[in-house]
Amino acid sequence: MIDEIQKHILEEVADLHSVPEGAYNIRANGQMAGRNTTANIDIVSKTDKSGIDIRIKPGTKHESVHIPVVLSASGLKEVVYNDFYIGEDCDVVIVAGCGIHNCGNQDSQHDGVHRFFVGKNAKVKYVEKHYGEGDGDGKRILNPVTEAYMEEGSTMEMEMVQIKGVDSTNRMTTAELASGAKLVVRERLLTHGDQHAVSGYTVTLNGDDASADVVSRSVAKDHSYQKFDSRIVGNAKCTGHTECDAIIMGDAKILAIPQLEANNIDAALIHEAAIGKIAGEQIIKLMTLGLTEEEAEAQIVNGFLK
Amino acid sequence: MIDEIQKHILEEVADLHSVPEGAYNIRANGQMAGRNTTANIDIVSKTDKSGIDIRIKPGTKHESVHIPVVLSASGLKEVVYNDFYIGEDCDVVIVAGCGIHNCGNQDSQHDGVHRFFVGKNAKVKYVEKHYGEGDGDGKRILNPVTEAYMEEGSTMEMEMVQIKGVDSTNRMTTAELASGAKLVVRERLLTHGDQHAVSGYTVTLNGDDASADVVSRSVAKDHSYQKFDSRIVGNAKCTGHTECDAIIMGDAKILAIPQLEANNIDAALIHEAAIGKIAGEQIIKLMTLGLTEEEAEAQIVNGFLK
Numbered sequence: 001m002i003d004e005i006q007k008h009i010l011e012e013v014a015d016l017h018s019v020p021e022g023a024y025n026i027r028a029n030g031q032m033a034g035r036n037t038t039a040n041i042d043i044v045s046k047t048d049k050s051g052i053d054i055r056i057k058p059g060t061k062h063e064s065v066h067i068p069v070v071l072s073a074s075g076l077k078e079v080v081y082n083d084f085y086i087g088e089d090c091d092v093v094i095v096a097g098c099g100i101h102n103c104g105n106q107d108s109q110h111d112g113v114h115r116f117f118v119g120k121n122a123k124v125k126y127v128e129k130h131y132g133e134g135d136g137d138g139k140r141i142l143n144p145v146t147e148a149y150m151e152e153g154s155t156m157e158m159e160m161v162q163i164k165g166v167d168s169t170n171r172m173t174t175a176e177l178a179s180g181a182k183l184v185v186r187e188r189l190l191t192h193g194d195q196h197a198v199s200g201y202t203v204t205l206n207g208d209d210a211s212a213d214v215v216s217r218s219v220a221k222d223h224s225y226q227k228f229d230s231r232i233v234g235n236a237k238c239t240g241h242t243e244c245d246a247i248i249m250g251d252a253k254i255l256a257i258p259q260l261e262a263n264n265i266d267a268a269l270i271h272e273a274a275i276g277k278i279a280g281e282q283i284i285k286l287m288t289l290g291l292t293e294e295e296a297e298a299q300i301v302n303g304f305l306k
Numbered sequence: 307m308i309d310e311i312q313k314h315i316l317e318e319v320a321d322l323h324s325v326p327e328g329a330y331n332i333r334a335n336g337q338m339a340g341r342n343t344t345a346n347i348d349i350v351s352k353t354d355k356s357g358i359d360i361r362i363k364p365g366t367k368h369e370s371v372h373i374p375v376v377l378s379a380s381g382l383k384e385v386v387y388n389d390f391y392i393g394e395d396c397d398v399v400i401v402a403g404c405g406i407h408n409c410g411n412q413d414s415q416h417d418g419v420h421r422f423f424v425g426k427n428a429k430v431k432y433v434e435k436h437y438g439e440g441d442g443d444g445k446r447i448l449n450p451v452t453e454a455y456m457e458e459g460s461t462m463e464m465e466m467v468q469i470k471g472v473d474s475t476n477r478m479t480t481a482e483l484a485s486g487a488k489l490v491v492r493e494r495l496l497t498h499g500d501q502h503a504v505s506g507y508t509v510t511l512n513g514d515d516a517s518a519d520v521v522s523r524s525v526a527k528d529h530s531y532q533k534f535d536s537r538i539v540g541n542a543k544c545t546g547h548t549e550c551d552a553i554i555m556g557d558a559k560i561l562a563i564p565q566l567e568a569n570n571i572d573a574a575l576i577h578e579a580a581i582g583k584i585a586g587e588q589i590i591k592l593m594t595l596g597l598t599e600e601e602a603e604a605q606i607v608n609g610f611l612k
């Protein structure tokens with residue numbers, strides 16, 4: 001059911017070279033292309049709309065769920081709703097990724113709405129990779145919505161990566177944290193050509209000792225445009241940190257709008273942002289080692305987004 | 307023409323104990339209460355609306371202009387337009403300040419719109435202090451608008467201070483910088499009671515080697531609310547830095563929304579923000595030296611806003 005193009009995309013977005021271990025649900029061109037459940041992880045298709053419910057039993061440890069999506073037909077537009085119910089005391093890895101191969105003239109678009117209900121003291125590592133390829137005129141559009149509802153003492157680590165080839169993206173992530181919950185976000189974003197990327201985070205710290213650390217690193221090349229919009233709201237005794245480091249290249253434009261909102265005397269919130277180009281000395285140093293200017297730039301960009 | 311209350315307010319907003327040296331224009335309760343011009347600095351009342359034109363001859367050095375405003379009548383609302391034309395190669399100090407003494411039941415409001423046309427290579431130090439007092443139910447409202455148009459190689463240093471007693475303020479500052487121009491802003495803001503303060507900066511760096519450094523330090527006490535909204539736009543080879551440090555006390559709320567907008571590969575922009583309460587250790591340290599908790603807090607706040 002999976003062809004060569006789709007296999008290649010699966011490698012890019014989910015590091016999958018074969019059928020994954022553990023639970024998985026592979027979606028290709030709007031259809032289910034494979035599913036596996038385990039004793040602890042159930043996956044059920046929604047009946048009222050497109051999407052799946054993933055239910056992970058309390059106490060499930062060291063298991064993973066892969067839910068990659070592949071679009072290789074030009075002109076396909078879909079909205080998919082996936083809900084994750086993660087029981088108390090779980091320790092799981094969830095890998096979601098979407099790759100679009102568009103060789104046609106019509107726009108292809110996948111909008112994934114992911115909701116995470118993270119039970120008490122559960123630990124979740126969530127990896128989301130977005131990738132586009134194909135030389136058609138049709139655009140590759142990805143608008144992910146991610147919502148996390150984190151109960152007492154839960155931990156979630158989000159790794160959000162847009163590698164390359166996505167023409168337009170509007171990423172919205174919200175998280176609400178109860179007491180002692182901890183959210184770590186690492187975003188890496190590369191835009192090139194005429195690409196347009198908007199990334200917004202709203203993290204609300206509602207419980208005592210909740211903490212959030214949201215760090216975005218991005219590179220904007222050519223004529224691309226990036227907007228980073230991060231909001232941390234402290235309603236309790238909590239700590240929040242958000243950081244946005246961006247490298248600007250060519251004729252790109254970058255707008256960073258971090259917001260800190262302290263509604264409680266015990267909320268400690270910090271923000272840092274820096275936008276700049278690659279330092280000339282760094283390039284010259286690598287060129288004296290034998291690299292061309294392009295190679296030097298590529299190496300610096302790769303290191304920055306690592 | 308100046309009574310005792312007005313004298314006291316002049317001391318607070320302009321450090322004036324007597325008639326100032328150099329050029330001045332004192333405005334009291336909507337009327338001119340004193341004016342002095344010099345060979346190099348002319349002050350003329352506008353004929354089409356309320357306000358004055360201040361014209362400083364090219365090359366004027368080490369002269370000052372004081373334009374304090376005093377409102378001691380309850381219920382007075384005024385909008386005043388003051389335009390400063392600062393000639394090339396000047397080096398001058400401009401002190402503007404507004405104090406409101408409101409013992410009545412009606413709101414008193416002064417909205418000052420200040421425009422600065424800063425000539426090539428001119429240096430301007432601008433000090434603006436806002437202060438309110440009086441125990442009436444009427445509010446003390448100050449909405450200053452500051453616009454700076456800075457020509458090549460000019461320098462402007464703005465010291466913007468709201469000491470206390472202003473119930474509501476909406477401060478909007480914009481600056482446009484040509485090549486080699488340099489803007490330094492130091493804002494200090496204290497809010498208490500149910501006060502409401504919004505402070506917005508938009509600094510546009512249009513010329514090569516233009517630079518801006520905007521630093522705000524604020525303390526929000528009691529039930530007060532502060533919003534800091536700072537936007538630096540880099541359209542050329544330029545450097546911009548904005549920083550917002552805020553101390554939150556009591557049931558205050560603080561919102562910081564800095565924006566960095568890089569539209570040029572050679573724009574280097576940095577932002578930092580931190581909101582937090584006074585560290586407990588700092589208070590305990592001062593209390594072991596014999597201060598009460600309130601005295602310790604007051605000393606820390608004063609030091610922070612120095």
